Amino acid sequence: MTAENLKRTPLYECHLEAGARMVPFAGFEMPVQYRGVIEEHRTVRTAVGLFDVSHMGEIDVTGARALDFIQFVTCNDASKLVPGRAHYSGLMTPRGTFVDDLLVHKFSDEHYFLVVNAANKDKDYAYLCAQVPGFEGVSVRDRSDDWAQIAIQGPRALEVTQKLTSVPLADIKYYRFVEGEIDGVKAIIARTGYTGEDGFEVYVAPAAAAPLWRSLMAAGAGAGIAPTGLGARDTLRFEACMPLYGNDIDDTTTPLDAGLDWIVKLDKGGFLGRDLLVRQREQGITRKLVGFEMKGRGIARHGYPIVSGGAEVGVVTSGTHSPTLEKALGMGYVPVALSAVGTPIEIEIRGQRVAAEVAGTPFYRRAK
Amino acid sequence: MSNPQELLYARTHEWVRLEGDTATVGISLYAQEQLGDVVFVELPAAGKQLVGGDVLGNIESVKAVSEVFAPLAGQVVETNGELEAHPEQVNADPYGQGWLVKLKVAPGAGAGLMDAATYEKFVAEEGAH
Numbered sequence: 001m002t003a004e005n006l007k008r009t010p011l012y013e014c015h016l017e018a019g020a021r022m023v024p025f026a027g028f029e030m031p032v033q034y035r036g037v038i039e040e041h042r043t044v045r046t047a048v049g050l051f052d053v054s055h056m057g058e059i060d061v062t063g064a065r066a067l068d069f070i071q072f073v074t075c076n077d078a079s080k081l082v083p084g085r086a087h088y089s090g091l092m093t094p095r096g097t098f099v100d101d102l103l104v105h106k107f108s109d110e111h112y113f114l115v116v117n118a119a120n121k122d123k124d125y126a127y128l129c130a131q132v133p134g135f136e137g138v139s140v141r142d143r144s145d146d147w148a149q150i151a152i153q154g155p156r157a158l159e160v161t162q163k164l165t166s167v168p169l170a171d172i173k174y175y176r177f178v179e180g181e182i183d184g185v186k187a188i189i190a191r192t193g194y195t196g197e198d199g200f201e202v203y204v205a206p207a208a209a210a211p212l213w214r215s216l217m218a219a220g221a222g223a224g225i226a227p228t229g230l231g232a233r234d235t236l237r238f239e240a241c242m243p244l245y246g247n248d249i250d251d252t253t254t255p256l257d258a259g260l261d262w263i264v265k266l267d268k269g270g271f272l273g274r275d276l277l278v279r280q281r282e283q284g285i286t287r288k289l290v291g292f293e294m295k296g297r298g299i300a301r302h303g304y305p306i307v308s309g310g311a312e313v314g315v316v317t318s319g320t321h322s323p324t325l326e327k328a329l330g331m332g333y334v335p336v337a338l339s340a341v342g343t344p345i346e347i348e349i350r351g352q353r354v355a356a357e358v359a360g361t362p363f364y365r366r367a368k
Numbered sequence: 369m370s371n372p373q374e375l376l377y378a379r380t381h382e383w384v385r386l387e388g389d390t391a392t393v394g395i396s397l398y399a400q401e402q403l404g405d406v407v408f409v410e411l412p413a414a415g416k417q418l419v420g421g422d423v424l425g426n427i428e429s430v431k432a433v434s435e436v437f438a439p440l441a442g443q444v445v446e447t448n449g450e451l452e453a454h455p456e457q458v459n460a461d462p463y464g465q466g467w468l469v470k471l472k473v474a475p476g477a478g479a480g481l482m483d484a485a486t487y488e489k490f491v492a493e494e495g496a497h
Contacts, residue, residue: 235430301433321407
């Protein structure tokens with residue numbers, strides 16, 4: 001196995017020290033697991049886990065017309081953001097499908113900070129640059145090499161992170177962020193995450209990442225903190241039914257197909273793909289992303305056919321054995337007529353049709 | 369690594385315990401480590417005739433599905449039903465409670481499989497790639 005062309009995050013040494021199994025992911029050598037996916041998953045649900053998400057892409061959009069630009073390329077309504085607030089959104093193709101899903105953070109009217117999927121970063125950056133000519137004075141900059149990102153997630157994330165900063169973290173509401181010092185270094189501290197738990201995503205300069213990681217590990221020792229790999233990151237986001245680009249959403253699916261109506265703001269003015277989304281909302285969607293539970297023995301996986309009445313009617317987008325619910329669950333696209341909770345469907349697993357049933361989502365919701 | 373000396377091993381990381389005309393088959397310590405947390409085991413029906421190299425079954429971890437291959441030819445005489453409720457035994461005790469199937473094999477079966485020392489060398493080389 002050659003690792004020559006893979007990039008390493010500033011936390012690479014920390015992962016090796018923690019006994020991580022490293023795998024190629026989105027052009028990076030990333031930790032897939034340390035002690036085991038299930039154990040790491042449970043640590044995040046019950047205590048606190050630390051994630052290296054430095055592979056994620058960060059893009060700055062600046063200029064007097066930055067808001068106009070963001071409004072044009074994404075489907076959510078960024079005019080509703082105030083400085084220090086972030087939202088989930090979609091970077092749209094002209095067909096109303098996803099170039100990527102992303103977080104849009106507003107620093108000011110003239111500065112937005114986008115966080116995008118690692119695997120899509122180069123594509124997103126090129127796509128954004130191609131839209132700039134209509135927006136005089138707007139500048140798009142790929143800042144991914146300037147930021148490392150550490151996620152601290154779990155019910156004890158606040159308590160642990162607070163030990164390293166004088167910023168009153170409890171005052172940062174969900175999907176808000178502040179600029180402040182943590183462990184003596186400048187950071188963006190956001191109350192966001194991809195696990196279904198409370199927690200923070202902290203952005204620091206690459207050189208500051210490893211010291212911060214070690215400080216967080218030390219600060220969290222009493223709380224049972226543990227490093228968490230990409231394996232558990234996937235099962236955690238899956239239980240919370242947070243879509244994964246490339247699995248549950250892609251450039252063939254619209255936010256309405258994916259049940260993400262809440263990020264589609266058709267009244268905000270023109271934007272890429274709006275016409276198609278307007279038509280789709282008028283005419284109604286034909287397929288829908290649903291959750292399902294396996295009733296027969298087997299685990300549904302990405303790409304497996306969904307069958308009803310003897311015919312293939314859809315496809316599984318994500319599926320695994322849920323560590324929290326301890327059953328085999330999945331997500332996939334089905335015709336709207338089959339999308340009601342309780343509808344029996346079948347999943348074709350290695351040529352065998354196995355019973356399943358449409359289930360309510362999200363599978364997991366934390367107690368508030 | 370502690371791979372029992374009395375077992376034989378395949379390049380596809382299954383182990384075989386030969387007792388008379390019965391071969392008990394499982395996956396090695398190394399294989400279960402590579403798979404991670406096992407959450408589902410799919411085994412063949414008793415009576416199935418397998419040729420060496422056939423897909424014996426599937427083992428699923430949280431992350432992925434992996435095929436298990438028959439390390440030698442034989443007829444399935446028994447499968448480990450305990451794994452239906454406790455697939456994690458493949459991780460916890462790969463050479464004991466985590467066994468997969470028992471095959472009825474012909475005399476002389478097992479030729480071409482590795483002994484523990486050879487297997488360990490094989491794993492070390494594979495890991496170095």
